[in-house]
Amino acid sequence: MSDTWGLAGGDTIAPGLTAVRAVGGGEVYEAWLAFDERLHAPVVVKLMRPGHVDVESSRTGLLREVEMLSCLNHPGVVRLFAYDDEAERPYLVLENIDGPNLSSLISKHGYLPLHQLLPLGLELSSALHYLRHEGVCHLDVKPSNVIMGAPAKLIDLSVAMPVVEARALDHPVGSDEYMAPEQCLPGEQGTIDHASDMWGLGATMFRAAAGYRAFDREPRWQQLTTDPAPLPHFVPTALGDLILACLAPDPTDRPLPSDVAGALEPMLERLPQARLSGFKISR
Structure with missing residues (x-):
C-alpha cells in the first residue's frame, strides 16, 4: 500500500484548508495545492505521510523547517504561513509560487x-x-x-x-x-x-x-x-x-x-x- 492519505480534490486537509490537486512530494511528505480560507488564496500544503507521523526524525525535520522558515525573509526563499505539527496529519502551509520546478x-x-x-x-x-x-x-x-x-x-x-x-x-x-x-x-x-x-x-x-x-x-x-x-x-x-x-x-x-x-x-x-x-x- 502506498504511504498516502488518499486525498482527492475538494477534500479537507485540515480546518480551513481544501485540497485542490496533488503537486508532488517525496519520501516524507506529499504536497498539495490547496485553498486557504484564512488567507483566501491558493497555498501549498506539505503533508507528512502517514508512515512518518510517528517517526521522530521526520517530526524533527518538520520542526527544523518551521524554525528555519520562521526566521527567514527573502524574495528568493519560499515563505511559511502556518503549520500544525500536532494535527492528525502534520503539515506546513507554504507560499504557492506560480511556476514549474x-x-x-x-x-x-x-x-x-x-x-x-x-x-x-x-x-x-x-x-x-x-x-x-x-x-x-x-x-x-x-x-x-x-x-x-x-x-x-x-x-x-x-x-x-x-x-x-x-x-x-x-x-x-x-x-x-x-x-x-x-x-x-x-x-x-x-x-x-x-x-x-x-x-x-x-x-x-x-x-x-x-x-x-x-x-x-x-x-x-x-x-x-x-x-x-x-x-x-x-x-x-x-x-x-x-x-x-x-x-x-x-x-x-x-x-x-x-x-x-x-x-x-x-x-x-x-x-x-x-x-x-x-x-x-x-x-
Whole structure:
C-alpha cells in the first residue's frame, strides 16, 4: 500500500484548508495545492505521510523547517504561513509560487537559454548570499528545489540548519548528485559549510546549462572520484568556467554567492536586447 492519505480534490486537509490537486512530494511528505480560507488564496500544503507521523526524525525535520522558515525573509526563499505539527496529519502551509520546478522544466524542454539561465543564476546567488549572512546552510540545492517563479525561489528547507550545526555533521546529508564532496563524507572530504551550497548551485546551474547532470546517479557519489562531464560547446566559456569553479572539490576554492552574482551581471548585460517593430527596447 502506498504511504498516502488518499486525498482527492475538494477534500479537507485540515480546518480551513481544501485540497485542490496533488503537486508532488517525496519520501516524507506529499504536497498539495490547496485553498486557504484564512488567507483566501491558493497555498501549498506539505503533508507528512502517514508512515512518518510517528517517526521522530521526520517530526524533527518538520520542526527544523518551521524554525528555519520562521526566521527567514527573502524574495528568493519560499515563505511559511502556518503549520500544525500536532494535527492528525502534520503539515506546513507554504507560499504557492506560480511556476514549474527547474527539474521538470529541464526534463520537458532541455537546457535553458541564456536569457533564462543567467537571471536564474543571479536569483539563486542572491538567495544563497542572504542565507550565508543569516548563518544558514540549505544543504539541498538542486533543480527540484527551485521553483521558476519571478524571481526563482528555493524551497524545501527540511535539512537546512545553522552553519554551526552543519560544521558538526558526521554523516551524509543532501541529494546524491547535488551533494558537495564534504556532504558525502564529512570530515574526510572537508567540513560542511556555506561553500557546500555553492557546490549545489554549481551542479544545479550545470544541469540547467547543459540539460544533463554533471555527475551520473550511478555509481553513487561520482563527484568523489571523477571530474564533471564536459559542458556543451554552446555554453559560453566564461559561464562554464564560473559553473566549474562552484564545483571545485576543495570548498575554499569555490566562489562566494556575491562573486557569482558579480560575474553573471555583465554576462546578462551583454545579451542582445529585445526589439519591437525595429525599435530597441531600452531598460
